[in-house]
Amino acid sequence: MQIFNSATRYGLIAQCLHWTAVALVLLAWTLGMLGDELPRGASRALGLYIHATAGLLVIALTVLRLLWRLVDPSPPADWTYFGEWLFADWIGLGAKLAHLALYVLLLAVPIAGIVLQFARGDSLSIFGIVDIASPWPRDRAFAEGVKEAHELLAHGLLAVGGLHAAAALVHHWVFGDRTLARMIPGAKP
Numbered sequence: 347m348q349i350f351n352s353a354t355r356y357g358l359i360a361q362c363l364h365w366t367a368v369a370l371v372l373l374a375w376t377l378g379m380l381g382d383e384l385p386r387g388a389s390r391a392l393g394l395y396i397h398a399t400a401g402l403l404v405i406a407l408t409v410l411r412l413l414w415r416l417v418d419p420s421p422p423a424d425w426t427y428f429g430e431w432l433f434a435d436w437i438g439l440g441a442k443l444a445h446l447a448l449y450v451l452l453l454a455v456p457i458a459g460i461v462l463q464f465a466r467g468d469s470l471s472i473f474g475i476v477d478i479a480s481p482w483p484r485d486r487a488f489a490e491g492v493k494e495a496h497e498l499l500a501h502g503l504l505a506v507g508g509l510h511a512a513a514a515l516v517h518h519w520v521f522g523d524r525t526l527a528r529m530i531p532g533a534k535p
Contacts, residue, residue: 347531351418355528360418363411364529367404367452371507374400374456375500398463399473401456408452421528444510451503458496465489 350357356364377397384390423438463470467484469477517525527533 351421353421354524355421355533357418358531359414360411360420361529361531363407363414365531367407367411368507370400370404370407371452371503373397374404375504378497378500395471395474398459398471401459402472404452405456408449412449423525441513444506444513447506448503448510451499451506455496455499455503458492458499462489462492462496465492 348355348357349359351360374397377393377400381390381393381397384393423441460470464480464482465485465488467480467482469479471477514526514529517523518527
């Protein structure tokens with residue numbers, strides 16, 4: 347398995363960053379949706395801690411992914427199956443906008459979560475190593491607004507991520523190209 351991207355597929359590092367981010371987003375979203383269902387006390391506190399830790403890891407991975415893209419650019423898209431259609435330009439633009447939306451949401455959702463934690467007047471635990479005290483006093487009204495924004499952004503991230511996955515499946519099953527296989531570890535070149 348190649349570590350760096352090639353002209354035809356993503357390398358191991360890009361694949362690991364991608365799939366780890368997917369797992370963390372799904373974990374954080376699930377705990378965000380089901381966290382209130384956990385029994386009060388240690389179970390709920392642990393769920394919130396894992397939710398927040400996953401969000402912090404998403405920020406770190408997203409920054410790392412963006413830096414990695416500067417070092418090791420993505421393989422070029424292959425639009426040859428669309429021939430000379432003008433449609434290919436629209437598909438390419440849509441893909442770029444979807445990726446931009448994913449990166450923005452990957453940062454915006456956890457940042458909104460951090461602001462929510464502070465708006466509640468709570469400190470933010472950074473991986474259990476250090477706690478950052480809230481920079482402002484508790485504000486319930488502000489916290490409620492931020493909570494709604496955090497949830498809306500999280501649902502948006504899942505929706506755009508779902509469209510991203512659906513597009514990869516359409517490429518694989520309808521167009522029969524290698525768009526999906528380029529990001530699957532161990533897929534044949």
